[in-house]
Amino acid sequence: AQSVTQPDIHITVSEGASLELRCNYSYGATPYLFWYVQSPGQGLQLLLKYFSGDTLVQGIKGFEAEFKRSQSSFNLRKPSVHWSDAAEYFCAVASNSGYSTLTFGKGTMLLVSP
């Protein structure tokens, strides 16, 4: 069965500083990986996704993520955080067969300090 681990429950970053959110997955074959963001009272919004090819994926709002098969990781990065980035971030994995159900991690809450 597929699973996702996000080791950090909360992260606080100063505005303008760089950000890296960690995600580790467990899946027996090539995974399909996603990062979503959820602002308070809002639904989830897709930031980026990885299916194959280039292991560095660019997304919306200046985010990028790197797929590392050897480490079973798909960490999310942003070079300079803005106060509006404060939200909860979810990593998810989907199987590459059948109806491809999404399995989410528990999320990382990002706090941005002035």
Next chain:
Amino acid sequence: EAGVAQSPRYKIIEKRQSVAFWCNPISGHATLYWYQQILGQGPKLLIQFQNNGVVDDSQLPKDRFSAERLKGVDSTLKIQPAKLEDSAVYLCASSLRSGWGNEQFFGPGTRLTVL
């Protein structure tokens, strides 16, 4: 383009009562999903519809939860009777088709509190 609509946004009930949530997906989206998001956890898929047929309900507690998608458009999720542990945000999502290549678009959710 209008997004996924859900109502109500908030609901407070007592245990053993019944409750229903409504979802209107993005027009033309064949696949509809209901997720349960308990505080401090990521969303968990409850049920997935392809048009008006169920393709995955393996994590739906069928003794108390039911869902339908009449005419392959709107959907209703019902809990009867509710338990304290059902307190959560219920998210509806839709996609053009099922499968990994199709982005899921999420609604704002319904926050349920069971007292």
